[in-house]
Amino acid sequence: MAAVTLNQIEKTYPNGFQAVHGIDLHVQDGEFMVLVGPSGCAKSTTLRMIAGLEDISSGKLSIGDKQVNHLPPKDRGIAMVFQNYALYPHMSAYENMAFGLKQLKLPKEEIQARIDQAAQSLEITNLLQQKPNEMSGGQRQRVALGRAIVRKPDVFLFDEPLSNLDAKLRVSTRIGIAKLHQDLKASGQQATMIYVTHDQVEAMTLGDRICVLNAGKIMQVDKPMHLYHYPANKFVAGFIGSPAMNLAKAMLERKDQHWFITIGSLSWRLPDVLTTRLTVDSSQPVWLGIRPEHIRQAKTEARHDNTIDVVISVVESMGNEQYLYFEWLGQEWISRMGLEGLEHIQINSSQALTFDLTNIHLFDQDTEQSLLRPTF
Amino acid sequence: MGLLLKGILVTTSIQANTQQVHLSHKTPWLTLKHVQQAAKYLFLSACGLFMVFPFLWMFFGSLKTNDEIFSNPLELLPQHFHWYNFVETMQSAPFGLYIFNSFEVALFTTLLVLANSSLFAYALTRFTFRGKTAMFSLVMASYMLPAAVTYVPSYIVLAKLGLLDTHAGLILSNAASVFGVFYLRQVFLKIHPSLIEAARIDGASELKILWAIVLPQCKAALTTLGLITFITNYNSYMWPSLVINTADKNLIATGIRQFFIAQGNYGLNWSHIMAASTIAVVPLLILFMISQKIILSGIADNGIKE
Numbered sequence: 001m002a003a004v005t006l007n008q009i010e011k012t013y014p015n016g017f018q019a020v021h022g023i024d025l026h027v028q029d030g031e032f033m034v035l036v037g038p039s040g041c042a043k044s045t046t047l048r049m050i051a052g053l054e055d056i057s058s059g060k061l062s063i064g065d066k067q068v069n070h071l072p073p074k075d076r077g078i079a080m081v082f083q084n085y086a087l088y089p090h091m092s093a094y095e096n097m098a099f100g101l102k103q104l105k106l107p108k109e110e111i112q113a114r115i116d117q118a119a120q121s122l123e124i125t126n127l128l129q130q131k132p133n134e135m136s137g138g139q140r141q142r143v144a145l146g147r148a149i150v151r152k153p154d155v156f157l158f159d160e161p162l163s164n165l166d167a168k169l170r171v172s173t174r175i176g177i178a179k180l181h182q183d184l185k186a187s188g189q190q191a192t193m194i195y196v197t198h199d200q201v202e203a204m205t206l207g208d209r210i211c212v213l214n215a216g217k218i219m220q221v222d223k224p225m226h227l228y229h230y231p232a233n234k235f236v237a238g239f240i241g242s243p244a245m246n247l248a249k250a251m252l253e254r255k256d257q258h259w260f261i262t263i264g265s266l267s268w269r270l271p272d273v274l275t276t277r278l279t280v281d282s283s284q285p286v287w288l289g290i291r292p293e294h295i296r297q298a299k300t301e302a303r304h305d306n307t308i309d310v311v312i313s314v315v316e317s318m319g320n321e322q323y324l325y326f327e328w329l330g331q332e333w334i335s336r337m338g339l340e341g342l343e344h345i346q347i348n349s350s351q352a353l354t355f356d357l358t359n360i361h362l363f364d365q366d367t368e369q370s371l372l373r374p375t376f
Numbered sequence: 377m378g379l380l381l382k383g384i385l386v387t388t389s390i391q392a393n394t395q396q397v398h399l400s401h402k403t404p405w406l407t408l409k410h411v412q413q414a415a416k417y418l419f420l421s422a423c424g425l426f427m428v429f430p431f432l433w434m435f436f437g438s439l440k441t442n443d444e445i446f447s448n449p450l451e452l453l454p455q456h457f458h459w460y461n462f463v464e465t466m467q468s469a470p471f472g473l474y475i476f477n478s479f480e481v482a483l484f485t486t487l488l489v490l491a492n493s494s495l496f497a498y499a500l501t502r503f504t505f506r507g508k509t510a511m512f513s514l515v516m517a518s519y520m521l522p523a524a525v526t527y528v529p530s531y532i533v534l535a536k537l538g539l540l541d542t543h544a545g546l547i548l549s550n551a552a553s554v555f556g557v558f559y560l561r562q563v564f565l566k567i568h569p570s571l572i573e574a575a576r577i578d579g580a581s582e583l584k585i586l587w588a589i590v591l592p593q594c595k596a597a598l599t600t601l602g603l604i605t606f607i608t609n610y611n612s613y614m615w616p617s618l619v620i621n622t623a624d625k626n627l628i629a630t631g632i633r634q635f636f637i638a639q640g641n642y643g644l645n646w647s648h649i650m651a652a653s654t655i656a657v658v659p660l661l662i663l664f665m666i667s668q669k670i671i672l673s674g675i676a677d678n679g680i681k682e
């Protein structure tokens with residue numbers, strides 16, 4: 001049983017640089033929590049403080065119901081999988097996995113049994129006698145995973161475990177990790193997992209919840225779909241989703257009972273589904289956000305005032321969909337279309353595109369916080 | 377000797393390579409690259425010969441008569457191989473004992489140097505503590521001191537400890553090596569910190585990490601340091617000759633010197649001196665051949681992908 005609780009955790013490095021600014025995070029027992037954020041946002045620092053590899057400058061860290069600030073890594077009930085695998089190069093896969101268990105002075109048969117079981121589930125039984133330099137990257141990563149599993153930790157910590165793998169392996173290992181989490185749950189070993197990545201696909205697919213970090217602060221903690229549909233601030237809106245959400249300055253205006261969003265020379269009436277979610281009651285400047293999939297090709301029969309005529313500057317075809325880039329109001333916008341438009345759209349062609357106003361996001365220009373209440 | 381052999385081996389292997397290239401790729405028989413390579417190996421072989429010559433001179437000298445050694449013109453090879461010189465030499469002084477003494481002192485000194493250099497270097501590279509830089513600077517600064525300056529204080533310390541004229545005294549006074557600390561520190565810095573961290577999470581103590589994770593990856597460096605330390609202490613002359621008084625406790629270098637003096641300045645038997653020196657070098661050569669493999673094979677993949 002091990003929930004992980006970070007209470008006002010701060011980290012100042014010896015050189016005086018404050019990397020983490022008061023993080024509060026509660027990871028439930030058995031939960032898969034993903035820490036995501038741009039490079040340098042202190043994901044690794046946070047994870048390493050949980051692991052005990054880095055001192056905590058201030059705040060309280062608990063694993064289970066114990067405060068562990070001052071416990072050495074080995075007494076925290078954790079296992080860690082490193083980005084570079086960190087396998088002991090002079091030991092075989094078997095010895096790598098056995099090393100930690102030997103420190104626990106487990107009986108030989110127990111060690112053998114645990115390794116056999118882990119090796120079987122990771123399909124590395126035939127690699128057990130090989131040294132790390134005789135293995136491929138994917139195989140090394142599975143051995144590293146095995147080394148974590150055999151310790152039967154309460155908490156698994158992952159620091160970008162897939163970022164050294166090629167695209168295909170990354171997907172299969174990702175699925176392997178998801179499966180591992182489910183299997184452990186099914187077997188009654190409630191393993192909490194904290195997983196650091198800068199890859200939002202990993203974050204979206206793996207996480208029960210995602211914690212978005214920026215510059216050592218938490219931006220939002222939520223379920224993947226909530227994060228996507230109800231970003232709490234402009235940073236999360238721009239960070240989650242690929243291609244990224246379009247963001248532009250606009251004016252939110254109230255005229256009597258109606259709300260309008262004014263952008264450029266256009267003024268659109270906000271649909272009721274949005275106005276009921278508004279957290280403000282007077283006009284103000286805002287950031288307007290709209291995801292690429294919500295800018296669609298206009299249907300010729302129904303042309304509304306939320307349709308604009310643009311010239312497509314770049315077309316990126318992904319096979320199942322395509323991204324259209326265009327200039328409007330002095331900035332670049334992206335629209336994302338399904339297959340149906342594939343034949344028609346060409347570079348430099350003129351297109352009528354419609355903004356789906358029920359799916360826009362609004363953020364305060366100063367605080368950058370969302371002005372729309374989530375609905376779940 | 378090794379260098380010479382290597383030169384020959386390498387030269388033959390170039391020839392083999394040239395032929396192979398010639399047959400399989402239909403490239404010109406002699407390209408600029410081949411000439412360059414040949415020149416390179418010729419140069420290396422020449423250097424090797426140059427280095428090995430004194431050794432050969434000593435070895436063949438030990439098989440000559442005293443007159444042959446000074447013959448004019450000089451001959452490298454003796455007319456007759458006087459293998460009996462070795463028997464006579466071994467009978468004339470307890471060289472076996474001296475070699476044993478040298479071996480013993482060098483061995484224990486080396487083990488101590490390896491142990492404390494590793495410990496110190498590990499602390500320097502893996503811990504953060506107050507005054508770490510100052511400590512390292514101090515140690516490095518002591519490297520600048522000429523050895524002769526330390527003789528008197530070291531002698532007094534040994535005298536106070538009652539360790540004069542003992543092998544323990546010799547071993548103890550050479551058991552710390554600044555070079556060892558510096559060299560191992562550089563080597564340890566190359567080990568990726570995540571390996572140490574993984575081992576800490578695995579629950580290994582720092583001593584265990586040093587022993588089971590760090591040192592096995594530095595076999596080549598440890599062997600190199602060990603070899604250098606061993607040879608230095610095995611051949612050491614000045615300091616042992618100050619500390620040791622009892623003839624039976626002499627190391628080989630002082631032993632040969634004693635032998636040399638005992639004969640008086642006129643009746644010097646050079647072929648015996650060369651035989652004694654040859655005998656003294658043999659253990660080192662064997663040691664070198666054994667460790668060469670480890671040194672060469674030691675540059676292993678460290679399992680970390682950057």
Ligand SMILES: Nc1ncnc2c1ncn2[C@@H]1O[C@H](COP(=O)(O)OP(=O)(O)OP(=O)(O)O)[C@@H](O)[C@H]1O
Pocket residue numbers: 013014015017019037038039040041042043044045046198
């Ligand atoms: N030992 C250190 N001393 C001083 N500053 C450090 C140290 N380690 C990291 N930092 C700084 O702390 C910040 C957070 O670093 P951290 O490694 O946690 O980022 P990250 O989110 O893991 O980034 P990445 O995605 O690139 O791995 C960075 O600005 C980094 O420069």
Ligand SMILES: [Mg+2]
Pocket residue numbers: 043044045
């Ligand atoms: Mg990182």
